[in-house]
Amino acid sequence: MIHLPPVTLHGSLRDPLLGSISFLNEVMSRYPQAVSFAPGAPHPRLFEGIEPQRYVDRYLDHLIRDKGMSPDRARRLLFEYGPSRGLINDLVADALRRDHGIDAPADALVVTVGAQEALLLVLRALFGSPSDLLAVVSPCFSGITGAARLLDIDVVGVEETTQGVDLDALEAACVQAQAEGRRVRACYVAADFSNPGGVRMPLAVRQRLLRLARAKGFLVLEDNAYGFTAPPGHELPPLKALDRSGHVVHIGTFAKICFPGARVGYVVADQRTGSTGDRTLADELAAIKSMVTVNTSPLCQAVIGGMLLEHHGSLAEVSRAKATLYRHNLAHLVAALGRHLGDELPAVTWNRPEGGFFVTMNLPVIADRALLEVSAATYGVLWTPMSPFHLTDAGDRRLRLSCSYLEPREIETGVQRLATFLKKEIAS
Amino acid sequence: MIHLPPVTLHGSLRDPLLGSISFLNEVMSRYPQAVSFAPGAPHPRLFEGIEPQRYVDRYLDHLIRDKGMSPDRARRLLFEYGPSRGLINDLVADALRRDHGIDAPADALVVTVGAQEALLLVLRALFGSPSDLLAVVSPCFSGITGAARLLDIDVVGVEETTQGVDLDALEAACVQAQAEGRRVRACYVAADFSNPGGVRMPLAVRQRLLRLARAKGFLVLEDNAYGFTAPPGHELPPLKALDRSGHVVHIGTFAKICFPGARVGYVVADQRTGSTGDRTLADELAAIKSMVTVNTSPLCQAVIGGMLLEHHGSLAEVSRAKATLYRHNLAHLVAALGRHLGDELPAVTWNRPEGGFFVTMNLPVIADRALLEVSAATYGVLWTPMSPFHLTDAGDRRLRLSCSYLEPREIETGVQRLATFLKKEIAS
Numbered sequence: 001m002i003h004l005p006p007v008t009l010h011g012s013l014r015d016p017l018l019g020s021i022s023f024l025n026e027v028m029s030r031y032p033q034a035v036s037f038a039p040g041a042p043h044p045r046l047f048e049g050i051e052p053q054r055y056v057d058r059y060l061d062h063l064i065r066d067k068g069m070s071p072d073r074a075r076r077l078l079f080e081y082g083p084s085r086g087l088i089n090d091l092v093a094d095a096l097r098r099d100h101g102i103d104a105p106a107d108a109l110v111v112t113v114g115a116q117e118a119l120l121l122v123l124r125a126l127f128g129s130p131s132d133l134l135a136v137v138s139p140c141f142s143g144i145t146g147a148a149r150l151l152d153i154d155v156v157g158v159e160e161t162t163q164g165v166d167l168d169a170l171e172a173a174c175v176q177a178q179a180e181g182r183r184v185r186a187c188y189v190a191a192d193f194s195n196p197g198g199v200r201m202p203l204a205v206r207q208r209l210l211r212l213a214r215a216k217g218f219l220v221l222e223d224n225a226y227g228f229t230a231p232p233g234h235e236l237p238p239l240k241a242l243d244r245s246g247h248v249v250h251i252g253t254f255a256k257i258c259f260p261g262a263r264v265g266y267v268v269a270d271q272r273t274g275s276t277g278d279r280t281l282a283d284e285l286a287a288i289k290s291m292v293t294v295n296t297s298p299l300c301q302a303v304i305g306g307m308l309l310e311h312h313g314s315l316a317e318v319s320r321a322k323a324t325l326y327r328h329n330l331a332h333l334v335a336a337l338g339r340h341l342g343d344e345l346p347a348v349t350w351n352r353p354e355g356g357f358f359v360t361m362n363l364p365v366i367a368d369r370a371l372l373e374v375s376a377a378t379y380g381v382l383w384t385p386m387s388p389f390h391l392t393d394a395g396d397r398r399l400r401l402s403c404s405y406l407e408p409r410e411i412e413t414g415v416q417r418l419a420t421f422l423k424k425e426i427a428s
Numbered sequence: 429m430i431h432l433p434p435v436t437l438h439g440s441l442r443d444p445l446l447g448s449i450s451f452l453n454e455v456m457s458r459y460p461q462a463v464s465f466a467p468g469a470p471h472p473r474l475f476e477g478i479e480p481q482r483y484v485d486r487y488l489d490h491l492i493r494d495k496g497m498s499p500d501r502a503r504r505l506l507f508e509y510g511p512s513r514g515l516i517n518d519l520v521a522d523a524l525r526r527d528h529g530i531d532a533p534a535d536a537l538v539v540t541v542g543a544q545e546a547l548l549l550v551l552r553a554l555f556g557s558p559s560d561l562l563a564v565v566s567p568c569f570s571g572i573t574g575a576a577r578l579l580d581i582d583v584v585g586v587e588e589t590t591q592g593v594d595l596d597a598l599e600a601a602c603v604q605a606q607a608e609g610r611r612v613r614a615c616y617v618a619a620d621f622s623n624p625g626g627v628r629m630p631l632a633v634r635q636r637l638l639r640l641a642r643a644k645g646f647l648v649l650e651d652n653a654y655g656f657t658a659p660p661g662h663e664l665p666p667l668k669a670l671d672r673s674g675h676v677v678h679i680g681t682f683a684k685i686c687f688p689g690a691r692v693g694y695v696v697a698d699q700r701t702g703s704t705g706d707r708t709l710a711d712e713l714a715a716i717k718s719m720v721t722v723n724t725s726p727l728c729q730a731v732i733g734g735m736l737l738e739h740h741g742s743l744a745e746v747s748r749a750k751a752t753l754y755r756h757n758l759a760h761l762v763a764a765l766g767r768h769l770g771d772e773l774p775a776v777t778w779n780r781p782e783g784g785f786f787v788t789m790n791l792p793v794i795a796d797r798a799l800l801e802v803s804a805a806t807y808g809v810l811w812t813p814m815s816p817f818h819l820t821d822a823g824d825r826r827l828r829l830s831c832s833y834l835e836p837r838e839i840e841t842g843v844q845r846l847a848t849f850l851k852k853e854i855a856s
Contacts, residue, residue, distance in 0.1 A: 022714070
């Protein structure tokens, strides 16, 4: 059997980033009895009422009654190839307008295989020269740095602050890039409860970020996976809703608010392209998508479309029960950490986000795979080392705790175990 | 609104290749009354018995009865994220062993979002250096050249012969690459009824290609989309079934034998990787996939898994009725061309493939978009210009006729119109 040594394969495969997810899955499979704060997976209770066939029927009914399509034609749509741009773009565009104040025409959207494909498509379209740089907050979601790595795009990290992003550092990165004959082409942010940082960007910072994007000519790639967990009445407008100049590309997913197994996400890309501005960035993304996955499964789009229609076409309505559960879990996790750790270990600190799935914790020691093995084997509790989220060594002593898919009693048990682990292994 | 001029976007977006599919769709939408020989889409009659929910139930039943999974756990699998490698790998591996003599363990497979994603993943994994070249038969499926374009991989074309591939030219390309300090890393072929060429590679040529791959150290990327249309009793073993040294990566799709809307394909990649050969190429592809689409929709995998199970886990059985219909259509197309064109236009020639979806035709004039407009507007018949399939100008006077989704009477009408068009526009 032929052997292909690592050096002969693409460089991304030698980056620990790409192996980090499978490592966590592997650890979890070895310790099935451990309480796992590792995966940011949806809560299984939220799958209880899901009936794909009912949603498909609802979507077909919509095509027939509202769009005047023949039943035969509507049914065939599910099984055929479909447009690379997507089928349910109008439903998603309407929902974004209603729920988030994002006013984009349906054909400025592309429906993607999850948000991950959207990230890849956007990076591929926008990065035309090796001198283009992608700025990311650090720490940040490894899906964006991983996609950049696949495409050999150079990344520059900008510290995440409690306000979202260090705008002075971002500006400095733009200036420095320019001095080196390069440019910051785009900046990736999750303005609403970032993964892993749990940070929400205040309105004034959002406005300043948009001004900086205009001044320095970079695009903002906004990932809105966790915005739906905002406390009711305390939502903030997404960057795209504030964007008057077209500097924001907005990326979303149905994985958290519907279910991940549909693999449906979307991207709003209304920027003008073409030599005369006669095309949109969405046109370009659809063309690229035709060479990545051709089109997003029409069957899966019908499932998500029907789910939206059952909830009056509203993202807020389809996600309401889920948002409540996640907020409850997060509050429980933060409270349990306070109860079980208190200020017994002054060198162990953690944040208290108002939304999202994650709490991050700072340790006085390296939080690496070896420490995770001890935590799993001896104390029965799993977490995510944060180094893959960081571009520097700033994450080496940090861990991420996810509470999304646990029951409150599991959170309680897990935090008890974590506290014992920290007191015995860290304090000594 | 910001304007992003073409020169600031990735170079692939300036390649006519990426726009060729949307151009055809656009022409088809403008001439809905025309008979279209353009798309290689499945026949709509084949969707009649398809019931996704029934297949999902069948797959869940399999997980519960055969795998001992709890009903709750099995049902949750549909909705959760899943492993990047896939869920139905064992069913696909068993089917490949039974139907095609491809003996690969389930974990040497990755289930992908159609064959297109498999092509992209394989190219990304294998091409680590800008000096690596991809060899393709010319003409060839634009999905492979398009994916290579997205990843800035240089492509070298080797003429397709009636025997599949000009092996002397392929060897010469390897030698020349070496002389330039480069190497042919892989060669893409569709040994069974290529798209668009309709060529099948004889057994002896398959063996010679494998010997050349071993001698020159390149991998063979085998795309088996159309193998199922071989006349019963006249099937040939896929290259992967003949591969003893691990030089073949085998790519397949359920789009043609089940339905395209599921977006499920697969890749067999049992090559050893890792510094000590402790990993497989499938492991690497799964790691890359985690940054492209994360995983293939478990719901769609369940649909395909259930469809396979309903047909005793056999690819041949699930595709039998479809293969019969496509062979019938192809024979009808070839016969109609003979009847309506005969040898009236000696400068117009075409091939007579034994399988696949396509006939190719040589004209004495340029078969470009302008000529297609005349054919559509005045004669009511559409076809595909072949230049996007070619790496040279050899396709400029060629067109492709697809018969997959038409009824015999439509084929008849379409060929009549095509004959009138050719006699009036070409002969004059």
